Amino acid sequence: MPTAPRSVELKLTGLVSSLRCCQLFTGLSPEDLTAIAGFTQVLRLAKDDYLFHEGEASRGFYVVQAGAINVHRVSAAGKEQVIHVFRMGESFAEAALAAPTGYPANARAVEPSAVLLIPKAPILELIGRRPDLALRMLGSMSAHLRVLVGALDDLTLKDVESRLLNWLVKHHRGARAGVIQLPGTKRVLAAELGTSSETLSRTLARLRDGALITVAAKTITVHEPARLVAMLRRNLGEG
Template identity: 30%
Template sequence: MSNERLEVLGGLPLFEPLSPDERERLAAGCRMRTFARGAALFREGERADGMHIVLRGVVKVVRFAPDGREMVLHLVRKGNTIGEAAMFQKGTFPASAVAVDDVETLFLPADALFTLVTENPEMALRMLAALSLRLRMFAHKLAAQGQGGAACRLATYLLHRRQIGGGDCIRLGVSREVLANLLGLARETLSRQLSRFSEAGLVELRGKDIVILDVPALQATAAEGDR
Protein backbone atom coordinates (compact mmCIF):
# COMPACT_ATOMS: atom_id res chain seq x y z
CA MET A 1 0.00 0.00 0.00
CA SER A 2 1.41 3.39 -1.00
CA ASN A 3 1.55 5.81 1.94
CA GLU A 4 1.61 8.65 -0.58
CA ARG A 5 -1.76 7.63 -2.03
CA LEU A 6 -3.25 7.31 1.45
CA GLU A 7 -1.95 10.74 2.42
CA VAL A 8 -3.46 12.32 -0.69
CA LEU A 9 -6.88 10.77 -0.07
CA GLY A 10 -6.74 11.57 3.65
CA GLY A 11 -6.00 15.22 2.96
CA LEU A 12 -9.11 15.82 0.85
CA PRO A 13 -12.38 16.80 2.60
CA LEU A 14 -14.24 14.77 0.00
CA PHE A 15 -12.91 11.52 1.44
CA GLU A 16 -13.20 12.36 5.14
CA PRO A 17 -16.33 10.19 5.59
CA LEU A 18 -14.34 7.08 4.64
CA SER A 19 -13.10 4.75 7.34
CA PRO A 20 -9.39 3.81 7.33
CA ASP A 21 -10.29 0.45 5.75
CA GLU A 22 -12.38 2.10 3.02
CA ARG A 23 -9.60 4.57 2.31
CA GLU A 24 -7.09 1.75 1.99
CA ARG A 25 -9.38 -0.10 -0.41
CA LEU A 26 -9.74 2.99 -2.57
CA ALA A 27 -6.01 3.76 -2.47
CA ALA A 28 -5.23 0.20 -3.56
CA GLY A 29 -7.11 0.80 -6.80
CA CYS A 30 -5.61 4.22 -7.52
CA ARG A 31 -2.70 4.92 -9.83
CA MET A 32 -0.15 7.74 -9.88
CA ARG A 33 0.12 9.33 -13.33
CA THR A 34 2.42 11.93 -14.84
CA PHE A 35 1.81 14.09 -17.90
CA ALA A 36 4.31 16.25 -19.76
CA ARG A 37 3.36 19.77 -20.78
CA GLY A 38 0.82 19.63 -23.59
CA ALA A 39 -0.19 16.02 -22.94
CA ALA A 40 -3.88 15.16 -22.59
CA LEU A 41 -5.21 13.61 -19.39
CA PHE A 42 -8.29 12.76 -21.42
CA ARG A 43 -9.92 13.94 -24.64
CA GLU A 44 -13.40 15.06 -25.51
CA GLY A 45 -15.54 12.07 -26.49
CA GLU A 46 -13.49 9.47 -24.61
CA ARG A 47 -15.26 7.21 -22.13
CA ALA A 48 -15.18 8.69 -18.62
CA ASP A 49 -13.53 5.79 -16.82
CA GLY A 50 -12.40 7.68 -13.71
CA MET A 51 -11.38 10.97 -12.12
CA HIS A 52 -8.07 12.68 -11.39
CA ILE A 53 -6.79 14.49 -8.31
CA VAL A 54 -4.17 17.05 -9.35
CA LEU A 55 -1.07 16.74 -7.18
CA ARG A 56 1.31 19.00 -9.11
CA GLY A 57 0.97 21.46 -11.96
CA VAL A 58 -2.01 23.06 -13.69
CA VAL A 59 -4.54 21.46 -16.04
CA LYS A 60 -6.69 23.38 -18.51
CA VAL A 61 -10.11 22.08 -19.56
CA VAL A 62 -10.69 22.99 -23.19
CA ARG A 63 -13.03 22.60 -26.12
CA PHE A 64 -12.33 23.45 -29.73
CA ALA A 65 -14.42 25.66 -31.98
CA PRO A 66 -15.26 24.51 -35.54
CA ASP A 67 -12.45 26.72 -36.83
CA GLY A 68 -9.96 24.94 -34.54
CA ARG A 69 -9.71 27.76 -32.03
CA GLU A 70 -9.09 26.56 -28.47
CA MET A 71 -11.52 27.71 -25.79
CA VAL A 72 -10.34 27.37 -22.18
CA LEU A 73 -13.32 26.55 -19.95
CA HIS A 74 -11.50 26.52 -16.62
CA LEU A 75 -8.21 25.71 -14.90
CA VAL A 76 -7.65 22.94 -12.36
CA ARG A 77 -4.87 23.34 -9.80
CA LYS A 78 -3.18 21.30 -7.10
CA GLY A 79 -5.58 19.64 -4.67
CA ASN A 80 -8.59 19.82 -6.99
CA THR A 81 -10.37 17.07 -8.89
CA ILE A 82 -11.25 16.72 -12.55
CA GLY A 83 -13.45 14.37 -14.54
CA GLU A 84 -15.86 13.30 -11.81
CA ALA A 85 -18.99 14.86 -13.34
CA ALA A 86 -18.69 12.88 -16.58
CA MET A 87 -17.65 9.78 -14.64
CA PHE A 88 -20.83 9.80 -12.54
CA GLN A 89 -22.93 10.19 -15.67
CA LYS A 90 -21.24 7.02 -16.99
CA GLY A 91 -20.81 8.74 -20.32
CA THR A 92 -18.02 10.44 -22.24
CA PHE A 93 -15.93 13.49 -21.39
CA PRO A 94 -17.57 16.68 -22.76
CA ALA A 95 -14.21 18.45 -23.02
CA SER A 96 -10.48 17.72 -23.09
CA ALA A 97 -8.05 18.14 -20.19
CA VAL A 98 -4.52 19.22 -21.11
CA ALA A 99 -1.43 19.69 -18.93
CA VAL A 100 -0.34 23.35 -18.90
CA ASP A 101 3.01 22.32 -17.42
CA ASP A 102 4.37 19.05 -16.04
CA VAL A 103 1.46 17.50 -14.14
CA GLU A 104 1.16 14.67 -11.64
CA THR A 105 -2.21 13.21 -10.67
CA LEU A 106 -3.75 10.43 -8.64
CA PHE A 107 -6.20 8.57 -10.89
CA LEU A 108 -9.27 7.02 -9.25
CA PRO A 109 -10.99 4.37 -11.43
CA ALA A 110 -14.76 4.67 -11.67
CA ASP A 111 -15.51 1.11 -10.55
CA ALA A 112 -13.62 1.46 -7.27
CA LEU A 113 -15.23 4.81 -6.51
CA PHE A 114 -18.77 3.68 -7.37
CA THR A 115 -18.47 0.80 -4.93
CA LEU A 116 -17.52 3.09 -2.06
CA VAL A 117 -20.14 5.72 -2.90
CA THR A 118 -22.81 3.01 -2.82
CA GLU A 119 -21.62 1.87 0.60
CA ASN A 120 -21.09 5.36 2.05
CA PRO A 121 -24.06 7.75 1.58
CA GLU A 122 -22.25 10.63 3.34
CA MET A 123 -19.49 10.52 0.75
CA ALA A 124 -22.10 10.52 -2.02
CA LEU A 125 -23.67 13.66 -0.55
CA ARG A 126 -20.29 15.38 -0.33
CA MET A 127 -19.53 14.61 -3.95
CA LEU A 128 -22.96 15.92 -4.97
CA ALA A 129 -22.32 19.14 -3.02
CA ALA A 130 -18.88 19.55 -4.62
CA LEU A 131 -20.31 19.07 -8.11
CA SER A 132 -23.11 21.56 -7.40
CA LEU A 133 -20.60 24.16 -6.22
CA ARG A 134 -18.49 23.67 -9.34
CA LEU A 135 -21.58 24.09 -11.52
CA ARG A 136 -22.46 27.37 -9.78
CA MET A 137 -18.90 28.64 -10.19
CA PHE A 138 -18.92 27.71 -13.87
CA ALA A 139 -22.26 29.48 -14.38
CA HIS A 140 -20.83 32.57 -12.63
CA LYS A 141 -17.80 32.46 -14.93
CA LEU A 142 -19.98 32.31 -18.04
CA ALA A 143 -22.05 35.23 -16.78
CA ALA A 144 -18.90 37.28 -16.04
CA GLN A 145 -17.56 36.61 -19.54
CA GLY A 146 -20.83 37.64 -21.10
CA GLN A 147 -20.94 41.06 -19.49
CA GLY A 148 -18.48 43.81 -18.76
CA GLY A 149 -15.23 44.65 -20.47
CA ALA A 150 -11.67 43.52 -19.95
CA ALA A 151 -11.28 45.41 -16.66
CA CYS A 152 -14.40 43.82 -15.17
CA ARG A 153 -13.42 40.30 -16.22
CA LEU A 154 -9.86 40.61 -14.95
CA ALA A 155 -10.94 42.16 -11.65
CA THR A 156 -13.53 39.41 -11.12
CA TYR A 157 -10.92 36.73 -11.79
CA LEU A 158 -8.35 38.24 -9.41
CA LEU A 159 -10.91 38.61 -6.62
CA HIS A 160 -12.04 35.02 -7.12
CA ARG A 161 -8.45 33.74 -6.93
CA ARG A 162 -7.91 35.82 -3.80
CA GLN A 163 -11.02 34.34 -2.20
CA ILE A 164 -10.15 30.70 -2.87
CA GLY A 165 -6.44 31.16 -2.22
CA GLY A 166 -6.73 33.21 0.95
CA GLY A 167 -4.09 35.77 0.10
CA ASP A 168 -3.26 38.87 -1.90
CA CYS A 169 -0.43 37.27 -3.89
CA ILE A 170 -1.92 35.48 -6.90
CA ARG A 171 0.37 32.96 -8.60
CA LEU A 172 -0.95 32.56 -12.12
CA GLY A 173 0.76 29.26 -12.87
CA VAL A 174 -0.17 29.66 -16.55
CA SER A 175 0.90 31.86 -19.44
CA ARG A 176 -0.90 35.11 -20.18
CA GLU A 177 -2.15 33.52 -23.39
CA VAL A 178 -3.95 30.79 -21.44
CA LEU A 179 -5.34 33.30 -18.93
CA ALA A 180 -6.56 35.56 -21.73
CA ASN A 181 -8.32 32.61 -23.34
CA LEU A 182 -9.94 31.74 -20.02
CA LEU A 183 -11.27 35.31 -19.68
CA GLY A 184 -12.42 35.51 -23.29
CA LEU A 185 -9.88 38.23 -24.12
CA ALA A 186 -7.10 38.72 -26.63
CA ARG A 187 -3.64 38.33 -25.11
CA GLU A 188 -2.75 41.93 -25.99
CA THR A 189 -5.93 43.17 -24.30
CA LEU A 190 -5.08 41.28 -21.12
CA SER A 191 -1.53 42.66 -21.08
CA ARG A 192 -2.78 46.22 -21.51
CA GLN A 193 -5.33 45.80 -18.73
CA LEU A 194 -2.74 44.37 -16.35
CA SER A 195 -0.51 47.36 -17.08
CA ARG A 196 -3.39 49.75 -16.41
CA PHE A 197 -4.17 48.06 -13.10
CA SER A 198 -0.50 48.29 -12.17
CA GLU A 199 -0.20 51.97 -13.13
CA ALA A 200 -3.36 52.77 -11.15
CA GLY A 201 -1.98 51.08 -8.05
CA LEU A 202 -4.53 48.27 -7.98
CA VAL A 203 -1.95 45.51 -8.38
CA GLU A 204 1.79 44.93 -8.51
CA LEU A 205 3.19 42.67 -11.24
CA ARG A 206 5.99 40.34 -10.16
CA GLY A 207 6.76 38.00 -13.02
CA LYS A 208 4.02 35.33 -12.96
CA ASP A 209 2.74 36.65 -9.64
CA ILE A 210 0.14 39.39 -9.28
CA VAL A 211 -0.04 41.11 -5.89
CA ILE A 212 -3.38 42.75 -5.12
CA LEU A 213 -2.87 46.18 -3.56
CA ASP A 214 -6.36 47.73 -3.62
CA VAL A 215 -9.22 45.29 -3.00
CA PRO A 216 -12.02 47.94 -2.84
CA ALA A 217 -10.96 49.35 -6.22
CA LEU A 218 -11.00 45.89 -7.78
CA GLN A 219 -14.41 45.20 -6.25
CA ALA A 220 -15.74 48.44 -7.71
CA THR A 221 -14.32 47.52 -11.12
CA ALA A 222 -15.84 44.04 -10.98
CA ALA A 223 -19.22 45.46 -9.95
CA GLU A 224 -19.38 47.54 -13.13
CA GLY A 225 -20.30 44.38 -15.01
CA ASP A 226 -23.49 44.04 -12.96
CA ARG A 227 -24.86 47.39 -13.99
Protein backbone atom coordinates in the same frame (compact mmCIF):
# COMPACT_ATOMS: atom_id res chain seq x y z
CA MET B 1 3.92 -14.87 4.96
CA PRO B 2 6.23 -12.36 3.19
CA THR B 3 5.50 -8.67 3.67
CA ALA B 4 5.02 -6.28 0.77
CA PRO B 5 8.22 -4.62 -0.50
CA ARG B 6 9.05 -1.37 1.24
CA SER B 7 8.63 0.57 -2.02
CA VAL B 8 5.05 -0.68 -2.40
CA GLU B 9 4.23 0.34 1.17
CA LEU B 10 5.68 3.81 0.62
CA LYS B 11 3.72 4.23 -2.62
CA LEU B 12 0.47 3.22 -0.89
CA THR B 13 1.17 5.60 1.99
CA GLY B 14 1.79 8.43 -0.48
CA LEU B 15 -1.47 7.73 -2.32
CA VAL B 16 -3.44 7.65 0.94
CA SER B 17 -1.91 11.02 1.91
CA SER B 18 -2.85 12.54 -1.47
CA LEU B 19 -6.41 11.21 -1.29
CA ARG B 20 -6.82 12.56 2.24
CA CYS B 21 -5.98 16.06 0.92
CA CYS B 22 -8.96 15.89 -1.45
CA GLN B 23 -12.18 17.31 0.01
CA LEU B 24 -14.12 14.45 -1.55
CA PHE B 25 -12.36 11.96 0.73
CA THR B 26 -12.04 14.10 3.86
CA GLY B 27 -13.20 12.16 6.90
CA LEU B 28 -12.99 8.71 5.34
CA SER B 29 -11.48 6.04 7.55
CA PRO B 30 -7.87 4.90 7.00
CA GLU B 31 -9.28 1.53 5.87
CA ASP B 32 -11.46 3.18 3.20
CA LEU B 33 -8.60 5.39 2.00
CA THR B 34 -6.27 2.39 1.80
CA ALA B 35 -8.88 0.46 -0.19
CA ILE B 36 -9.25 3.33 -2.69
CA ALA B 37 -5.49 3.82 -2.88
CA GLY B 38 -5.18 0.12 -3.74
CA PHE B 39 -6.85 0.62 -7.13
CA THR B 40 -5.76 4.23 -7.78
CA GLN B 41 -3.40 4.85 -10.70
CA VAL B 42 -0.85 7.67 -10.93
CA LEU B 43 -0.66 9.42 -14.31
CA ARG B 44 2.19 11.82 -15.07
CA LEU B 45 1.73 14.51 -17.69
CA ALA B 46 4.17 16.87 -19.34
CA LYS B 47 3.09 20.44 -20.01
CA ASP B 48 0.39 20.51 -22.75
CA ASP B 49 -0.24 16.73 -22.56
CA TYR B 50 -3.94 15.83 -22.78
CA LEU B 51 -5.50 13.73 -20.03
CA PHE B 52 -8.67 13.14 -22.06
CA HIS B 53 -10.68 14.62 -24.92
CA GLU B 54 -14.36 15.50 -25.13
CA GLY B 55 -16.49 12.45 -25.94
CA GLU B 56 -13.80 9.96 -24.90
CA ALA B 57 -15.16 7.01 -22.90
CA SER B 58 -14.81 7.58 -19.17
CA ARG B 59 -12.03 5.66 -17.43
CA GLY B 60 -12.95 7.16 -14.06
CA PHE B 61 -12.48 10.47 -12.33
CA TYR B 62 -9.36 12.32 -11.23
CA VAL B 63 -7.61 14.04 -8.34
CA VAL B 64 -4.76 16.48 -8.99
CA GLN B 65 -1.73 15.37 -6.99
CA ALA B 66 0.61 18.07 -8.36
CA GLY B 67 0.50 20.68 -11.09
CA ALA B 68 -2.60 22.09 -12.78
CA ILE B 69 -5.17 20.73 -15.25
CA ASN B 70 -7.07 22.98 -17.64
CA VAL B 71 -10.58 21.62 -18.36
CA HIS B 72 -12.02 23.29 -21.44
CA ARG B 73 -14.26 22.97 -24.46
CA VAL B 74 -13.59 24.06 -28.04
CA SER B 75 -16.28 25.83 -30.06
CA ALA B 76 -17.15 24.98 -33.66
CA ALA B 77 -15.07 28.02 -34.64
CA GLY B 78 -12.06 26.56 -32.85
CA LYS B 79 -12.10 28.95 -29.86
CA GLU B 80 -11.06 27.39 -26.55
CA GLN B 81 -13.17 28.26 -23.52
CA VAL B 82 -11.69 27.35 -20.15
CA ILE B 83 -14.20 25.86 -17.71
CA HIS B 84 -11.83 25.64 -14.75
CA VAL B 85 -8.19 25.04 -13.90
CA PHE B 86 -7.97 22.32 -11.26
CA ARG B 87 -5.03 22.26 -8.85
CA MET B 88 -3.56 20.08 -6.12
CA GLY B 89 -6.18 18.31 -4.01
CA GLU B 90 -9.09 19.07 -6.34
CA SER B 91 -11.15 16.33 -7.98
CA PHE B 92 -12.91 16.52 -11.35
CA ALA B 93 -14.83 14.48 -13.97
CA GLU B 94 -16.94 12.69 -11.33
CA ALA B 95 -20.08 13.27 -13.43
CA ALA B 96 -18.56 11.28 -16.31
CA LEU B 97 -18.84 8.09 -14.23
CA ALA B 98 -22.52 7.90 -15.10
CA ALA B 99 -22.46 9.68 -18.47
CA PRO B 100 -23.06 7.39 -21.48
CA THR B 101 -21.49 9.99 -23.80
CA GLY B 102 -18.14 10.02 -22.01
CA TYR B 103 -16.20 13.07 -20.88
CA PRO B 104 -18.07 16.35 -21.57
CA ALA B 105 -14.90 18.41 -22.09
CA ASN B 106 -11.15 18.25 -22.69
CA ALA B 107 -8.47 18.17 -20.00
CA ARG B 108 -4.87 19.31 -20.58
CA ALA B 109 -1.93 19.88 -18.26
CA VAL B 110 -0.86 23.52 -18.16
CA GLU B 111 2.37 22.57 -16.37
CA PRO B 112 4.09 19.27 -15.52
CA SER B 113 1.49 17.44 -13.45
CA ALA B 114 0.67 14.24 -11.59
CA VAL B 115 -2.95 13.12 -11.55
CA LEU B 116 -4.61 10.26 -9.67
CA LEU B 117 -7.04 8.22 -11.75
CA ILE B 118 -9.80 6.64 -9.65
CA PRO B 119 -10.96 3.87 -12.03
CA LYS B 120 -14.64 3.60 -12.86
CA ALA B 121 -15.48 -0.03 -12.04
CA PRO B 122 -13.99 -0.34 -8.53
CA ILE B 123 -15.17 3.10 -7.35
CA LEU B 124 -18.73 2.45 -8.56
CA GLU B 125 -18.67 -0.88 -6.73
CA LEU B 126 -17.53 0.91 -3.56
CA ILE B 127 -20.17 3.62 -3.95
CA GLY B 128 -22.81 0.88 -4.21
CA ARG B 129 -21.78 -0.30 -0.74
CA ARG B 130 -21.19 3.17 0.72
CA PRO B 131 -24.08 5.63 0.19
CA ASP B 132 -22.19 8.25 2.22
CA LEU B 133 -19.50 8.33 -0.47
CA ALA B 134 -22.18 8.85 -3.12
CA LEU B 135 -23.44 11.88 -1.18
CA ARG B 136 -19.91 13.26 -1.00
CA MET B 137 -19.59 12.97 -4.78
CA LEU B 138 -22.91 14.75 -5.27
CA GLY B 139 -21.58 17.57 -3.09
CA SER B 140 -18.41 17.75 -5.18
CA MET B 141 -20.40 17.90 -8.42
CA SER B 142 -22.57 20.67 -6.92
CA ALA B 143 -19.40 22.65 -6.23
CA HIS B 144 -18.32 22.18 -9.86
CA LEU B 145 -21.74 23.44 -10.97
CA ARG B 146 -21.26 26.60 -8.91
CA VAL B 147 -17.92 27.10 -10.70
CA LEU B 148 -19.68 26.80 -14.07
CA VAL B 149 -22.32 29.34 -13.05
CA GLY B 150 -19.54 31.70 -11.98
CA ALA B 151 -17.78 31.17 -15.31
CA LEU B 152 -20.99 32.03 -17.19
CA ASP B 153 -21.31 35.22 -15.15
CA ASP B 154 -17.73 36.16 -16.01
CA LEU B 155 -18.34 35.56 -19.71
CA THR B 156 -20.96 38.33 -19.67
CA LEU B 157 -18.00 40.69 -19.19
CA LYS B 158 -17.16 41.03 -22.88
CA ASP B 159 -13.78 42.77 -22.84
CA VAL B 160 -10.57 41.49 -21.31
CA GLU B 161 -10.09 44.54 -19.09
CA SER B 162 -13.48 44.00 -17.46
CA ARG B 163 -12.80 40.30 -16.94
CA LEU B 164 -9.43 41.09 -15.37
CA LEU B 165 -10.89 43.83 -13.17
CA ASN B 166 -13.62 41.44 -12.04
CA TRP B 167 -10.99 38.79 -11.23
CA LEU B 168 -8.86 41.27 -9.27
CA VAL B 169 -11.82 42.59 -7.30
CA LYS B 170 -13.01 39.09 -6.36
CA HIS B 171 -9.58 37.80 -5.37
CA HIS B 172 -8.58 40.97 -3.51
CA ARG B 173 -11.32 40.31 -0.93
CA GLY B 174 -9.49 37.28 0.43
CA ALA B 175 -5.96 38.61 -0.07
CA ARG B 176 -3.65 39.54 2.78
CA ALA B 177 -2.30 43.10 2.56
CA GLY B 178 -3.71 43.32 -0.96
CA VAL B 179 -1.33 40.68 -2.32
CA ILE B 180 -3.04 38.18 -4.63
CA GLN B 181 -1.23 34.90 -5.26
CA LEU B 182 -1.35 34.02 -8.95
CA PRO B 183 -2.85 30.63 -9.91
CA GLY B 184 0.35 29.28 -11.45
CA THR B 185 1.82 31.21 -14.37
CA LYS B 186 0.35 34.25 -16.09
CA ARG B 187 -0.45 31.92 -18.97
CA VAL B 188 -2.75 29.99 -16.62
CA LEU B 189 -4.46 33.22 -15.55
CA ALA B 190 -4.86 34.21 -19.21
CA ALA B 191 -6.53 30.86 -19.91
CA GLU B 192 -8.93 31.37 -16.99
CA LEU B 193 -9.84 34.79 -18.37
CA GLY B 194 -10.32 33.44 -21.88
CA THR B 195 -7.59 35.53 -23.50
CA SER B 196 -4.00 35.28 -24.72
CA SER B 197 -0.90 35.83 -22.60
CA GLU B 198 0.03 38.84 -24.74
CA THR B 199 -3.35 40.53 -24.28
CA LEU B 200 -3.27 39.86 -20.53
CA SER B 201 0.23 41.35 -20.29
CA ARG B 202 -0.88 44.52 -22.10
CA THR B 203 -3.94 44.86 -19.86
CA LEU B 204 -1.89 44.33 -16.70
CA ALA B 205 0.60 46.93 -17.94
CA ARG B 206 -2.15 49.56 -18.33
CA LEU B 207 -3.33 48.98 -14.76
CA ARG B 208 0.26 49.01 -13.52
CA ASP B 209 1.02 52.26 -15.36
CA GLY B 210 -2.02 53.77 -13.65
CA ALA B 211 -0.46 52.87 -10.25
CA LEU B 212 -3.42 50.59 -9.52
CA ILE B 213 -1.40 47.39 -9.17
CA THR B 214 2.12 46.00 -8.97
CA VAL B 215 2.85 42.82 -10.91
CA ALA B 216 5.49 40.30 -9.82
CA ALA B 217 6.31 36.79 -11.02
CA LYS B 218 3.82 35.03 -8.74
CA THR B 219 1.75 37.85 -7.24
CA ILE B 220 -0.32 40.92 -8.06
CA THR B 221 -0.51 43.62 -5.38
CA VAL B 222 -3.61 45.82 -5.48
CA HIS B 223 -2.97 49.42 -4.37
CA GLU B 224 -6.29 51.07 -5.25
CA PRO B 225 -9.15 48.55 -4.79
CA ALA B 226 -11.81 51.28 -4.77
CA ARG B 227 -10.58 52.60 -8.12
CA LEU B 228 -10.63 49.07 -9.57
CA VAL B 229 -14.25 48.68 -8.47
CA ALA B 230 -15.10 52.08 -9.97
CA MET B 231 -13.45 51.13 -13.28
CA LEU B 232 -15.34 47.85 -13.38
CA ARG B 233 -18.66 49.54 -12.68
CA ARG B 234 -17.94 52.15 -15.34
CA ASN B 235 -17.11 49.41 -17.87
CA LEU B 236 -20.39 47.70 -17.02
CA GLY B 237 -22.32 50.95 -17.40
CA GLU B 238 -23.21 51.04 -13.71
CA GLY B 239 -21.39 54.20 -12.73
